[in-house]
Amino acid sequence: MNLAFSSDAERRLQELLGRYPNRQAAVIPALHLAVREFGYLSPEAMDLVARRLEVPQSLVLGTATFYTMLHKRPVGRYHIQVCMNVACYLKGSDNLANQLKDRLGIGFGEVTPDGMFSLEGVQCLAACGMAPVIQVNKDYHEDMTPAKVDALLDQLRSAPGGEK
Amino acid sequence: MTMFPTTSQTSPTRGYLLRCGNDEFIDLKRHRELGGHAALRKALAMTPDAVREQVKAANLRGRGGAGFPAGTKWGFLPKDNPKPRYLVINADEGEPGTFKDRYFLDHDPHALLEGVIITAWAIGAHQAYIYVRGEFFRPIERLESAIKELYDAGVIGKTVMGKPFDLDIVVHQGAGAYICGEESALLESIEGKPGRPRMKPPFPAVVGLFGCPTIINNVETMAGVRLILEHGADAFLAMGLPKDGGPKVFGLSGHVKRPGLYEGPMGLSLKKLIFEYGGGTIDDKPIKGVIPGGSSTAVLLPDQLDITMDFEGVKAAGSSLGTASVMVFTEGTCPVAVLLRIARFYAHESCGQCTPCRDGTGWLERIVESIEFGHGRPGDCDLLISAANQIMGNTICALGDAAAIPVISFVQQFRQDFEDHIRLGACPYGNKPEGH
Numbered sequence: 001m002n003l004a005f006s007s008d009a010e011r012r013l014q015e016l017l018g019r020y021p022n023r024q025a026a027v028i029p030a031l032h033l034a035v036r037e038f039g040y041l042s043p044e045a046m047d048l049v050a051r052r053l054e055v056p057q058s059l060v061l062g063t064a065t066f067y068t069m070l071h072k073r074p075v076g077r078y079h080i081q082v083c084m085n086v087a088c089y090l091k092g093s094d095n096l097a098n099q100l101k102d103r104l105g106i107g108f109g110e111v112t113p114d115g116m117f118s119l120e121g122v123q124c125l126a127a128c129g130m131a132p133v134i135q136v137n138k139d140y141h142e143d144m145t146p147a148k149v150d151a152l153l154d155q156l157r158s159a160p161g162g163e164k
Numbered sequence: 165m166t167m168f169p170t171t172s173q174t175s176p177t178r179g180y181l182l183r184c185g186n187d188e189f190i191d192l193k194r195h196r197e198l199g200g201h202a203a204l205r206k207a208l209a210m211t212p213d214a215v216r217e218q219v220k221a222a223n224l225r226g227r228g229g230a231g232f233p234a235g236t237k238w239g240f241l242p243k244d245n246p247k248p249r250y251l252v253i254n255a256d257e258g259e260p261g262t263f264k265d266r267y268f269l270d271h272d273p274h275a276l277l278e279g280v281i282i283t284a285w286a287i288g289a290h291q292a293y294i295y296v297r298g299e300f301f302r303p304i305e306r307l308e309s310a311i312k313e314l315y316d317a318g319v320i321g322k323t324v325m326g327k328p329f330d331l332d333i334v335v336h337q338g339a340g341a342y343i344c345g346e347e348s349a350l351l352e353s354i355e356g357k358p359g360r361p362r363m364k365p366p367f368p369a370v371v372g373l374f375g376c377p378t379i380i381n382n383v384e385t386m387a388g389v390r391l392i393l394e395h396g397a398d399a400f401l402a403m404g405l406p407k408d409g410g411p412k413v414f415g416l417s418g419h420v421k422r423p424g425l426y427e428g429p430m431g432l433s434l435k436k437l438i439f440e441y442g443g444g445t446i447d448d449k450p451i452k453g454v455i456p457g458g459s460s461t462a463v464l465l466p467d468q469l470d471i472t473m474d475f476e477g478v479k480a481a482g483s484s485l486g487t488a489s490v491m492v493f494t495e496g497t498c499p500v501a502v503l504l505r506i507a508r509f510y511a512h513e514s515c516g517q518c519t520p521c522r523d524g525t526g527w528l529e530r531i532v533e534s535i536e537f538g539h540g541r542p543g544d545c546d547l548l549i550s551a552a553n554q555i556m557g558n559t560i561c562a563l564g565d566a567a568a569i570p571v572i573s574f575v576q577q578f579r580q581d582f583e584d585h586i587r588l589g590a591c592p593y594g595n596k597p598e599g600h
Contacts, residue, residue, distance in 0.1 A: 019334045020354075021374055027356030028339050032298075059356070066358035066515075067339035069298045081299075085260045086459060086505045087417040090493055094598045123342065123509050124260040124459075125299055128417035128489065129424045138301035 003044045005052070009037050013052060023053045027063050031070050040071040068122075076111045076118035078156050080104075081135040084121040087128035096132055097121055099149055116157070180403065180411045181387055182427045184271050189306065192313040195274035201319070203393035207282040208327050215286040219389055221397035223409040227264075228254055228345075228382030229458065229486045230562075231408075231475045234389070238287050238379055240369035247376040251289040252354070253280060255296040255383045256338050256345040260459035260509055261489035264413045265383035267425055269296065269303035272387075273310035277333065279386030281314075281324060282393055284331050287379050291332050295350050298338040308335055342513035346561045347380040349515065360517045361561035384413055404430030408474045415489035416442045419449070419497070431474040438469070438492060449494035453577065457486025459506045460566030462573035463499075483573070498593040499578035500536050500585050503570065507532045510567030521564040524555040528571050536597045540586035545575050 005013060016029045030053055034045045041064050050057040064070045082088075082097045101107055104117050111118040127133040130142030134149070141152060183198065184190050190198070207215050220235025241249060253276070257265040268276045280292050296304050311333050314320045320331045341359045343349045349359035351373045372378020381389075388410050392400045401409040408430045414437055417423045421443035428437065434456065438444065445451060451466045456473070462483040464471075471481045478485040493502060511529035516522045531548050534540055552568035559565070575582055584592040591597070 024356040025354060025374075028353065029337065032337060032339065055356070063356060063358055067298070067341050069338075069340035084505065085509055086455070086502055087261060087491055089502070089505050090418045090491070090497065097598075123512055124258055124262075126257045126263045126266055126297065128261050128263045128491065129415060130263075131417055131423070135299060140302070 003038065003042075003048045005033070005037060005048070009033055024055050024059070026053055027055060027060060028067070028070075031060070031064055031067075035069075035071055040074045074111065074115075077116050078136050079118045079120070081120045081122040081125070083123070083125045083127070083131070083133045083135075085124040087124075088132040091131040093132040095146065096134065096144055096149055099146055100153075103150075103153055180391055180427065181275075181384070181413050182267065182425060183275065186271075188271060190272045190274060192274060192310065192317060195272075195278075199394070200274055201278060201325075203390045204278050204281055204319075204325065207285055207393045208325060208329075212286045212288060215282065215393070218397050219286065219392055222388075222392040222400040223404075223407055224385065224388045224392060224400070225408055225475060226382055227384035227388065227412070227487070229259065229460075231485065234381060234385050237369065237381075238283075240367060241287060241377050241379065242370055245370075245377050248291065249287060249289045250373040250376055250378040251280065251284050251287060251292040252347075252350065252373060252378055252380045253292065253294040253383060253386060254345060254347060254350060254380055255294055255300075256342075256350060257297055257300075257383075258342040258345050259487055259489065260506065261417060261455060261491045262415060262458050262487040263417075264415050264425055264487065264489070266300060266303055267413070268383050268387060269300060269307045271306075273307045274313075275387045275390060276307075276383050277310055277314060277386075279389040280333060281320060281331060282389050283379070283381065283386060285324065285329060289379070290330050291334070293334050293336050293354055293373070295336045295338060295344070295354060297344075298340045300337075304335055304337055311335065341515075342509075343515045343561075343563060346563065349561065350380065351378065358515070360515045361563075363560055405474055405476075408476065412473070412488055414441075414473060415487070416492070417490070418492040419446045419494040420444065420492050421446060428473070431472040431477060434469050434471050434473050434490070437473065437490060442492075445492065445494050447494075449496065452493050452495045452497050453499060453502075454493075455491040455570075456481075456488075457484050458489045459491075459509060460484075460562075460569055461486045462569055463577055465577055496593060498585075498591050498595045499574055499581050500532065500591065501595055501597070503574040504529075504532045504536050506570045506574075507567070510563065514563060514567070518559040518564065520555045520558040521567065524551055524564070525567045527551050528555075528567060532571070535582060535585050536591070538585075538589040538591075538597070540582075540589070542586060544586055545579060545582050548572075548575050 016026045030049045038045045046060045050060040108121045125133050132144045134141045224234045225231040255265050322330050324331050344353045344359040346361045348362035353359040368378045404410040412430050414426045426441045453463045455463050468481050471477050475485045507529040511525040514521045514525045552571040555564040555568045
């Protein structure tokens with residue numbers, strides 16, 4: 001399959017290239033763009049980035065596999081990340097993680113069969129004063145409680161389509 | 165709950181760094197109402213040399229954790245190198261416990277950006293990159309909106325406030341790797357590569373981004389530069405300590421009544437931060453331990469809390485100021501479980517380049533995990549300390565040390581808890597270990 005960027009993404013790519021003295025420096029921004037465009041980085045998507053930036057595929061693969069946010073597998077429409085580090089642990093993140101696993105019926109690193117939710121336990125999200133913290137796609141949800149987690153899931157389930 | 169409760173009004177320097185509340189955003193208009201760009205105007209009327217001298221005189225120590233004097237760092241730039249110079253701002257905030265730089269991106273980006281423009285002028289950089297951790301989608305949107313305001317107002321671009329000095333500021337979004345907060349890994353990351361720290365020397369000031377002389381400073385350091393220019397070096401020094409100038413943002417999290425960010429002078433009393441600003445511990449339980457400067461700093465016991473929060477003050481207690489991000493845990497918390505979160509973090513975040521760190525952090529995690537899950541063996545405490553000592557000092561960057569220090573300090577400070585855990589084959593506090 002020969003993937004291509006949408007015209008919007010192409011425009012964005014040109015803009016990104018203007019920010020750096022060489023094309024290789026645009027690898028991570030371009031991979032972010034590909035994740036936004038295709039949902040995750042398939043081998044075809046990584047190949048596309050390599051071709052558009054005129055850099056070796058090996059370099060793109062090496063970079064893509066180094067960073068946790070550059071998904072190599074599909075994630076749910078709502079990608080839920082629970083911070084499991086010290087400050088959140090002290091404020092009960094283990095319970096929230098178990099609650100999410102129970103309610104969604106999936107474990108960390110898994111996606112619900114309807115593709116709606118994926119769940120991940122993550123390292124510090126840099127919001128320790130507002131612990132415990134959960135990130136859903138681009139948004140942080142702070143000072144979380146079991147009741148707030150329930151309300152959040154209900155709200156996401158009833159919302160029409162989430163922003164990727 | 166607000167991010168920085170109003171109780172910090174008792175702090176003598178409240179308002180210099182933390183200028184607004186949790187639900188506010190200081191845009192360019194508001195920034196100028198608050199006297200913004202006065203510092204920049206002063207700097208542009210001075211020679212770059214004079215600006216550098218002033219920052220040096222203010223004894224501003226870098227706010228990213230290492231505390232290296234900013235003025236001295238700038239002085240490492242080669243005088244006669246014809247290559248372009250870059251300014252890189254480290255906003256890859258990720259050390260567990262630390263959440264201060266996000267405040268500037270989210271609420272007050274112009275305080276950061278004014279410092280960036282002043283610094284670019286001082287070091288002769290025409291291009292600045294702000295490397296922001298990848299998860300900060302919303303803070304990045306706010307920072308980019310502030311940068312656009314500066315271009316639109318003609319503050320940056322082809323000229324800087326009308327002065328024939330061109331400056332571009334670009335935001336570079338990270339992609340989820342703690343190691344990219346290490347300055348040379350950060351440069352690799354901007355260059356499109358995995359974030360693996362470089363051997364030093366050469367230092368980035370000589371061979372940095374794209375092989376060019378580069379200065380890398382933390383977000384809060386930039387806010388400090390702005391204050392130095394606005395108020396003068398002497399006034400900045402008076403806001404802190406003679407060898408460690410200025411006000412500081414302190415983070416407070418864990419088992420305290422009012423967690424959040426607080427501003428105080430360098431040298432603020434740790435007890436004042438916890439008990440006065442933070443309102444003390446939840447349910448007024450006795451403190452079990454305090455991590456004073458982010459997860460890589462040595463844990464302190466309750467009888468070690470009579471210290472001042474500055475680089476020398478925390479060092480005297482056998483730990484480090486780090487990012488001044490204080491995590492408090494009270495009696496009833498199992499130190500084995502806390503250490504497990506820290507050990508997991510460094511095992512996950514090791515870039516894998518140096519064997520002692522790549523393998524060592526994995527062993528530290530597995531040994532602590534086996535103790536936590538009731539499979540600890542007699543001798544594991546010594547094994548942990550021995551394994552940690554074999555990482556210390558044997559790696560290219562400081563992540564190895566950062567992984568070893570908390571392990572050594574937790575085992576030494578809470579040895580009895582670790583031994584009880586091993587002897588009982590279960591948590592002495594009745595914690596159920598979580599697998600996840």
